[in-house]
Amino acid sequence: MRGKKKTGRPASETAFGFLLLMTTLVHPGAAPSQKKAALQIKGSDTMVNLGQAWAEAFVRRHPKTNIAVTGGGSGTGIAALINGTCDIAESSRALEEKELQQAKAKGILIRQEVVALDGIVVVVHPSNPVGALTMEELREIFLGEIRRWKTVGGPDWPIVLLSREVNSGTHIFFKEHVLRRGKAKGPEEFAPAALMMPSSYAIAEEVAHNENAVGYYGLGYISPRQKVVAVAKDESSPFITPKIETVRTNTYPISRPLFLFTRGEPGGAVKAFLEFALSPEGQDIVVKTDFVPIK
């Protein structure tokens, strides 16, 4: 369901400020005389649909609360949390050292909670016979060291690399996890020739049309128009297809936790929202939006 929704969404997923317009105000339908608590949730574009689904269900139970969910990217949400312009930051990556220091300088202790898991899927054109790659092969492909499909057992086609823009949590995760083999501060970079796509939609579209292309996106975007590549941790490990089960059991090698960040020990509506996200109902919503529940 989530995949379908995203495909129809404008490609202006991240940077265009377009998303600011997509701010979803969830109205509780309570009498206007009642005092309402307002909750600002901001951050990862990967998680914006999840956040909205949570907010809608939460408001049905707590009609006195107003919730606004916006995207903009994980870093945008974290910056807003530190600056006090949002109450909860959605993030598809852990805090960076830099951000911890910024928070510390302002006397804020950021509390993090893992609320769901996400798998990053490597996709190629359906006509590409390559269907399984090791992490090392993926690394060399995206570093620009392997330039033709022939090298990894495919036809003699050039490889066209598709990556997300640098403001995407998915970009950073893929770089640190695949290119730098888990070392966040490694020297490796995406090949300069890698095309930087403004959205997962753009990656899906180009992969669907281009038999040379290889790209990556979140688990929720999987569609029959792209072929999913199974990934092995190393040469002696089995190739694992990304699915809810394989991400949850941590056998699929490219998966990541999704976080909610709050300022200090949460209280009031923030606390209630966090508890809701982790409740069985909240985790059901995680499944419905095509992510992987933690429980």
Added chain:
Amino acid sequence: MKSSFRKAGEFAIEKLILLSGIASIVFVALIFIFLLQEGVAVLKHTSLGAFLGGKFWYPISNPARLGILPLILGSLLVTAGAIVIAVPLGIAAAFYIAEVAPRKLRAVLKSCVEVLAAIPSVVLGFLGIALLVPFLKRFLGLPTGLTAFAGSLMLAFMALPTIITISEDAINAVPREYKEGAIALGATHWQTLVRVIIHGALPGIIAASMLGIGRVIGETMAVMMVTGNAAVIPETLFAPVRTLTATIAAEMGEAAKGTPHYFALFAIGIVLFVISFAINLTADLFLHRGKKR
């Protein structure tokens, strides 16, 4: 009594107009000062030569590599491609609409051009991704259709309405006597067009082209969607490029304030400002030269 009232009113209106005139100057100055203030700070992290001439753009790495040469060349290449496509086409279309087309067709064409101008660039970008990019890939046998050429085509589309409308106005502004005189002297319609009318309308046509180019170099959305955004120095028009505008749009959202990356994006803004200033200045010089003759 009445006349002093009127005088006061006139005085107020005069000052109000003066104020609006000054306001626009002040705004431009403020924008430039702000850009300068934020952008120049990048020089604390990198030298001017390394910034303008650097071949690698890895802004979020540690340490960040902030070379914008590929971005400058990308912007110039896409713009040059768009000019080559849009200017001749736009001028020819303007001549057709103003001088050749029958009156009924003229009305239809004019409204079509206006509709073209009304298409938001995001929508054009969508059409680009879904139709143009796959078509270019197949038709030209490229590794990917996300190329500078795709961007040039999109931009040419966007510049066309400006070029056509303003050129057409310039052609219509050529005094009727010139045309009548030429025809009375035995010139054919074609000779009148290329020898007489084009000369009269030239300053306007150049201004139209320059305005079109100005529209093109600042355009962001559609370009970002179809050019692939790879920060490599482009070798041909049929390779992916990353433009200055797309870089700012794609990265500003997440650049933390006060980082080299943030300052570098403002510095890119200055570079864009300087480029469009140079274009406007050239247009002005051309116009004045045209007038003196």
